[in-house]
Amino acid sequence: MKARGKRAAAALLALALLCLCACGGNAPEAAPAETPAPEPESTPDPTPCAHPRYVDGVCTVCGYACPHDWAGGVCKLCGNVCPHPEHDERTHLCACCGEYAAHRYRDGRCLRCGAVPPFCTGTLPEAYFAPSPEQGSIETIDFRSAEDPADKKARKKAALVYLPCGYDAADGERRYNVVIALHGAGGDEHGMMDKVHIPNGGDGTCFRLIYDRMLYEKLCEPFILVSVNVYSLVEENSFTGYGEKNLAGRLRTLILPYVAGHYNTYAADPSEEAIRAARAHFGLIGLSNGALYALSAGFADNFELFGNYACFSGNYPETAEAVIARLGAPDAAELPVYCFITGAGTTDFQRENTEKRFDLIADACGGIVRGENAFHVDVEGTHNWKTWGTESYNALLVMFQNWN
Ligand SMILES: [Zn+2]
Ligand SMILES: [Zn+2]
Ligand SMILES: [Zn+2]
Ligand SMILES: [Zn+2]
Missing domain, CATH: 3.40.50.1820 (Alpha/Beta hydrolase fold, catalytic domain)
Incomplete structure (x- = not known):
């Protein structure tokens, strides 16, 4: 996570391969037009690489994008901390890692679900x-x-x-x-x-x-x-x-x-x-x-x-x-x-x-x-x-x- 210098290179590598990462990664959203989109099934894993080190969910050796196996908001494979990019408005469960994530309001709306603050104007439950x-x-x-x-x-x-x-x-x-x-x-x-x-x-x-x-x-x-x-x-x-x-x-x-x-x-x-x-x-x-x-x-x-x-x-x-x-x-x-x-x-x-x-x-x-x-x-x-x-x-x- 700290080795920012390698981040861009790792991301480029990930472009050619598949990124299964649904959240938290910095992988590009789409491949260039002339390059056919990679098939999810084509991810070479297991590969000869043991993925000794990940940066932002991407193996620094082979470019493999970690599929993430979350436990308590932290990936057991690559160590990424889930930023909880989306959550359910009612249960507050993160769509990515399944953990509880509070509303985070900015400009009057929750960044994770879009809800407006649920102010109470009567009696609290x-x-x-x-x-x-x-x-x-x-x-x-x-x-x-x-x-x-x-x-x-x-x-x-x-x-x-x-x-x-x-x-x-x-x-x-x-x-x-x-x-x-x-x-x-x-x-x-x-x-x-x-x-x-x-x-x-x-x-x-x-x-x-x-x-x-x-x-x-x-x-x-x-x-x-x-x-x-x-x-x-x-x-x-x-x-x-x-x-x-x-x-x-x-x-x-x-x-x-x-x-x-x-x-x-x-x-x-x-x-x-x-x-x-x-x-x-x-x-x-x-x-x-x-x-x-x-x-x-x-x-x-x-x-x-x-x-x-x-x-x-x-x-x-x-x-x-x-x-x-x-x-x-x-x-x-x-x-x-x-x-x-x-x-x-x-x-x-x-x-x-x-x-x-x-x-x-x-x-x-x-x-x-x-x-x-x-x-x-x-x-x-x-x-x-x-x-x-x-x-x-x-x-x-x-x-x-x-x-x-
Ligand atoms: Zn690897
Ligand atoms: Zn991971
Ligand atoms: Zn999460
Ligand atoms: Zn929310």
Whole structure:
């Protein structure tokens, strides 16, 4: 796979022979017009060649195209990793290797099946309110000690970290997308993690059950989700619209470096440069007042570090203006928005606000295109956790999809 220099020669050789490879190979699709198309049965195998080495599924000695014998998405014969070029829209099974492959959306459609994102606009299926057969784990971290261990007076800067099932800290090769979750007024770090929301129309919504089920169903790539205590980071007694500069600074200098330094993220190291280079793999989800902070402290103030934004049930004129101003800055052209999704409950007092400002931002910014990297999806319900559980499900379907 690494010996690119031989790739072109091997491909040319494969042209004269047969390529049985149905996927993943780089073999030409058709022979030149003057050359009769080779018959599939003419593949000389077994041949005198033992096929000692394959590059991209083609034997470097004789040009034999590996017929591929897949096991777990890897060919037992040539070692090729299946890119899952097509899959069944419902079962998600790869047409090539038979393995489960999640939807991969780009420009609003799945590259593997053409489906549009299956947003939920009502109530999530019952399975999302119960434990999944496979469950992630939750760790608690105290950012206060990371920031200043001697500062005993500082408010506890707690965060909960969701690690997906199968996460192996020792496996540095495997990389994970990172979501920073910002709760709303009156909430804390448990709200978008392990708290079961029953009163006030929560209907038993528990976010970690949603994360577990989505990953069990392989609806998105595995992610690390960090639910922070927003109060402790804004350091203001009042919540709405205050302390966003404190939060923006702490996201940049405390939270993101800590996460990049302690978990297997796409950032090569905890430096700002490394996080910026991996911003396609960093996202924010905020709800209610947390949405205002995701827009102000995230989208407007840390646009270099986050490429994905989900903002539910909240958007004020100032936050929309700040985002539009940031996206109008000269360097914004090199900083793609990979995902911008907003939404609210259909009877949510913030519904109109949220959609109106989504439209303002989408209309003003060329890099934000409805149906491609930007979505506004309302959910049946009001300003409560059940709505936000469904909205978070919708966001996780389409975040982190447009990387190359
Ligand atoms: Zn060979
Ligand atoms: Zn093979
Ligand atoms: Zn496959
Ligand atoms: Zn698909």
